[in-house]
Amino acid sequence: xxxxxxxxxxxxxxxxxxxxxxxxxxxxxxxxxxxxxxxxxxxxxxxxxxxxxxxxxxxxxxxxxxxxxxxxxxxxxxxxxxxxxxxxxxxxxxxxxxxxxxxxxxxxxxxxxxxxxxxxxxxxxxxxxxxxxxxxxxxxxxxxxxxxxxxxxxxxxxxxxxxxxxxxxxxxxxxxxxxxxxxxxxxxxxxxxxxxxxxxxxxxxxxxxxxxxxxxxxxxxxxxxxxxxxxxxx
Amino acid sequence: xxxxxxxxxxxxxxxxxxxxxxxxxxxxxxxxxxxxxxxxxxxxxxxxxxxxxxxxxxxxxxxxxxxxxxxxxxxxxxxxxxxxxxxxxxxxxxxxxxxxxxxxxxxxxxxxxxxxxxxxxxxxxxxxxxxxxxxxxxxxxxxxxxxxxxxxxxxxxxxxxxxxxxxxxxxxxxxxxxxxxxxxxxxxxxxxxxxxxxxxxxxxxxxxxxxxxxxxxxxxxxxxxxxxxxxxxx
DNA sequence: GACTGTGAAAAGTTTCACAGCT
DNA sequence: AGCTGTGAAACTTTTCACAGTC
Numbered sequence: 001x002x003x004x005x006x007x008x009x010x011x012x013x014x015x016x017x018x019x020x021x022x023x024x025x026x027x028x029x030x031x032x033x034x035x036x037x038x039x040x041x042x043x044x045x046x047x048x049x050x051x052x053x054x055x056x057x058x059x060x061x062x063x064x065x066x067x068x069x070x071x072x073x074x075x076x077x078x079x080x081x082x083x084x085x086x087x088x089x090x091x092x093x094x095x096x097x098x099x100x101x102x103x104x105x106x107x108x109x110x111x112x113x114x115x116x117x118x119x120x121x122x123x124x125x126x127x128x129x130x131x132x133x134x135x136x137x138x139x140x141x142x143x144x145x146x147x148x149x150x151x152x153x154x155x156x157x158x159x160x161x162x163x164x165x166x167x168x169x170x171x172x173x174x175x176x177x178x179x180x181x182x183x184x185x186x187x188x189x190x191x192x193x194x195x196x197x198x199x200x201x202x203x204x205x206x207x208x209x210x211x212x213x214x215x216x217x218x219x220x221x222x223x224x225x226x227x228x229x230x231x232x233x234x
Numbered sequence: 235x236x237x238x239x240x241x242x243x244x245x246x247x248x249x250x251x252x253x254x255x256x257x258x259x260x261x262x263x264x265x266x267x268x269x270x271x272x273x274x275x276x277x278x279x280x281x282x283x284x285x286x287x288x289x290x291x292x293x294x295x296x297x298x299x300x301x302x303x304x305x306x307x308x309x310x311x312x313x314x315x316x317x318x319x320x321x322x323x324x325x326x327x328x329x330x331x332x333x334x335x336x337x338x339x340x341x342x343x344x345x346x347x348x349x350x351x352x353x354x355x356x357x358x359x360x361x362x363x364x365x366x367x368x369x370x371x372x373x374x375x376x377x378x379x380x381x382x383x384x385x386x387x388x389x390x391x392x393x394x395x396x397x398x399x400x401x402x403x404x405x406x407x408x409x410x411x412x413x414x415x416x417x418x419x420x421x422x423x424x425x426x427x428x429x430x431x432x433x434x435x436x437x438x439x440x441x442x443x444x445x446x447x448x449x450x451x452x453x454x455x456x457x458x459x460x461x462x463x464x465x466x467x468x
Numbered sequence: 469g470a471c472t473g474t475g476a477a478a479a480g481t482t483t484c485a486c487a488g489c490t
Numbered sequence: 491a492g493c494t495g496t497g498a499a500a501c502t503t504t505t506c507a508c509a510g511t512c
Contacts, residue, residue, distance in 0.1 A: 022481075024480090024481070025481095026449060026452050026453075027449045029452070030444075030448035030449055031445065033448070034445070048492090048493065048494085049493080050493085057429065059483065061482075061483055061484070061485095062482065064494060064496085065482075068494090068495055068496065072495070073494095074493075074494050075490060075493080076488070076489040076492080076493050076494045076495080077489065077494075078492080078493070079492090079494080080494090093451055094451035094452055094455035095448060095451060099451060101447075108349070109346075109350075112342070116342075116343075118427065118443070118444055119443070119444060119447075122447075124447055162454050163447060163450070163451075163454070165443075187447070187453070187454055189443060189447060189450075193268065193352065195265065195268075195269065195291065203450045203453055205447075207446065209352070209423060210264075210353060210356050211265065211268070212423055212439035212441065213335075213353075213356075213358055213423060213439075214263075214264035214267070214327060214329060214356070215260060215261045215264055215439065216421035216423075216437045216439060217327055217328035217329060218328055219260075219420070220328055220333075220396050220420060221328035256502075258502090258503070259503095282470090282471065282472085283472075284471085293504075295504075295505055295506070295507095298471095298472060298474085299473085299505085301472095301473085302473055302474065306472080307472095308471075308472050308473080309511080310470080310471050310473080310510070311469075311470045311511065311512040312471065312512065313470090313471065313472080314472090
C-alpha cells in the first residue's frame with residue numbers, strides 16, 4: 001500500500017513489471033478488455049497492437065507500452081493471442097472473479113440501476129439495496145430486498161461487499177459515502193452531481209451526464225477559437 | 235465514409251498556431267462552475283484559489299493556471315468575486331444560454347433519461363425523442379412526443395438541436411451516431427458500452443458505469459502492487 | 469499582508485525508433 | 491518479413507516560486 005516518492009535504492013527503469021503503474025494506464029485496460037472480448041466473439045484468435053489501436057483509436061505504441069507495465073503477453077512477429085491476453089488483463093484488473101455490489105438509494109435512479117441488466121454479465125452482482133426511507137424498506141426492487149441503512153455494516157460484512165453504487169440525493173451523498181467508507185467499502189460509484197471527499201485508499205468514480213454535456217458545449221460555441229471558426233460539415 | 239478537409243495534423247482540437255486551450259482544462263471548467271454555483275448559493279461573495287482548490291481537491295496553482303488561459307478574473311490580494319467568475323466561466327463554456335437536445339431511443343434507458351429532471355435546470359432541454367420501433371412512435375415519454383427516425387434530419391434543423399443523447403442498443407449505436415453526424419449534430423452523449431467512431435470536429439462522451447467499476451477493481455485486488463513477475467511465454 | 473497571474477522547472481505521458489525474437 | 495517490448499526523445503500537464511497588484 002505504501003507509495004514512497006523516492007524509492008530507496010532501486011528504480012532502474014520507468015517501465016516494466018516492477019514500476020508503479022500510472023492510473024491513466026489502469027483506466028484504459030477495461031477498454032482493452034472490452035475490445036478483446038468483441039474480437040473473441042467475432043472469432044478472431046490472434047490480433048496485434050495495430051488492430052487493437054485501430055479499434056480503440058489509440059496508437060499501437062501506446063497499447064504495447066501499457067501492456068509492458070504488466071509483462072510480456074505477445075509474440076514478436078506474430079502479435080497477441082486474443083484469449084490469452086484477455087485472460088491476463090482480466091486477472092490483472094481483478095475481473096476474473098465476481099464482485100458483490102450494494103446499491104444505496106432506491107429512488108428513481110436506484111430503481112433504474114437495480115433493473116439495469118448490464119452489471120451482472122460483467123461479474124458485478126447487485127446483491128443488496130439500502131434506503132433511508134422506511135416506506136421503501138422491505139420492498140423488492142429488481143429482485144433485491146431493500147434494507148434499512150442500519151443494516152449496512154452487517155450486510156456489507158456478511159455478504160462480502162466491496163463496491164457500492166450511491167444513488168441518493170446530493171444532499172445526503174457525502175454522509176452515505178462516509179458510512180460506506182466506515183464499513184470498509186473502498187470503491188464507490190457515485191451518481192450524484194457532487195464532488196465527494198474520501199480518504200486515501202478509497203476510489204470514487206462519478207456518473208455525471210450534465211458534466212459530460214457541459215464539457216462539450218465549449219466546442220459548440222462559435223467563439224472558441226478566434227481563427228478557424230466553425231468547422232463546416234459537408 | 236466522407237473525407238474531411240485539412241491535412242493530417244491541422245485538425246481543430248490539435249495544436250495549432252494560436253494558443254489552444256488543452257482539452258483537460260476544458261474538462262475541469264464545468265466542475266469549477268458547479269463549485270462556484272454552490273458557493274453562490276451559500277452566500278459566499280468572494281473566494282480564492284485556495285478555497286476553490288480545497289473544495290475541488292485540486293491545487294490552487296492549477297485553478298489559477300486554468301483560468302489564465304481565458305483571462306484575468308481575479309484581483310491580487312483579494313481573490314475572485316464568485317458571481318463574476320461564474321458568469322465568465324459559463325460564458326466561456328457556452329452555458330450562458332439554452333441548448334436543445336434530442337434523445338435517441340426510448341427504451342428503458344431513454345425513458346429514464348427523458349424523465350430525469352437534472353438536465354433542464356442546467357439549460358439542457360430535451361425537446362425531441364426518436365425511436366426506430368413504430369410501436370413507440372407517437373407515444374409521450376417524459377412530456378416529449380416520440381418521432382420516427384425518418385424525422386430526425388428535419389427536426390434537428392427546425393428545432394435547432396445541437397446535442398444528442400444516444401440510448402439505443404449497442405448494435406445500433408454506431409449507425410445512429412452516423413445519422414446524427416450527418417444531420418449536423420456535433421456533440422453526442424452515448425450510453426452504450428461501445429467505442430463510437432466519429433469524424434474530427436464531433437465530440438462524444440460516454441456514460442459507462444461498468445467501465446467505471448472495472449477501473450476500480452484493480453485497486454481492490456490484493457496483488458496489485460506486488461511484484462508478480464513477468465511470466466515467460468509458453 | 470494577501471493573493472493573482474505566469475514564466476520556468478518538474479513531473480508525467482505519449483510517441484518514436486529500433487534491437488531482438490518468431 | 492512481421493511484430494513486440496522498451497529505452498530515449500518529444501510532448502503535455504502540473505507544480506513551483508515570485509514579481510506585481512490590490
